[in-house]
């Protein structure tokens with residue numbers, strides 16, 4: 001599936017991409033960042049990219065690098081998303097020591113799924129595992145009595161607290177914990193959720209340094225997630241691979257969620273203003289009605 005995020009959210013624009021980089025506008029600020037899936041040639045010359053951009057993240061090794069600043073850039077700035085039904089989500093953005101800035105704009109299609117589908121499910125509880133800066137948690141909190149946000153890094157949980165405040169939400173439970181441990185505890189406590197979203201990284205670590213290795217642990221986590229999903233529930237997941245243990249993703253989903261229907265399980269790509277494309281990996285939407 002190909003999307004143009006700018007058509008859904010005019011504050012964001014993938015202006016151009018290619019040669020392993022992307023040029024994006026986030027509200028008032030334009031950035032150049034590495035993008036492994038930008039394999040085509042860019043449309044605009046490099047000089048024009050630099051003219052437009054406030055800064056570029058230059059990778060010096062895997063997962064680290066530096067920001068080269070071309071134009072003044074505030075320490076933090078905001079973007080606001082107004083959804084079709086009038087939900088207002090305010091995101092705080094800032095340059096971090098990695099190339100990430102607190103937002104994955106492609107998540108907008110997950111927010112639209114939540115907005116569209118939540119009326120078909122119970123309204124009690126929503127859970128975000130590996131929740132990062134919490135934009136999906138904050139957005140979903142508009143449709144549920146309580147939204148629970150799990151991330152292993154305290155700084156991310158604090159960032160989520162600020163995003164919730166800017167967006168006027170106060171029904172969010174913020175927990176700094178290992179996602180797997182949290183789910184195991186919820187099984188023991190008998191707590192269940194109407195909607196669950198998860199974006200497990202390839203490698204991570206829990207709040208007490210518990211290791212997370214996607215390829216080794218995803219099946220067990222998903223089996224456990226199924227146990228805390230209510231009888232009637234939806235699951236949203238982002239994956240960056242097409243197969244796990246050589247198993248097709250659909251096979252894994254059928255094994256771990258035997259009672260949910262797969263509404264979407266496909267790679268989502270973004271098109272730039274100049275019609276280049278980058279990939280956002282697999283988007284998965286499942287429902288049990």
Ligand SMILES: C[S@@+](CC[C@H](N)C(=O)[O-])C[C@H]1O[C@@H](n2cnc3c(N)ncnc32)[C@H](O)[C@@H]1O
Nearest residue numbers: 104130132151152153178179199204205206212
């Ligand atoms: C790829 S990001 C998720 C992005 C999010 N879906 C969004 O759109 O904003 C992965 C997050 O998982 C967290 N994380 C990594 N290992 C974890 C673990 N074992 N338990 C909980 N969170 C973990 C990281 O701190 C990071 O914030």
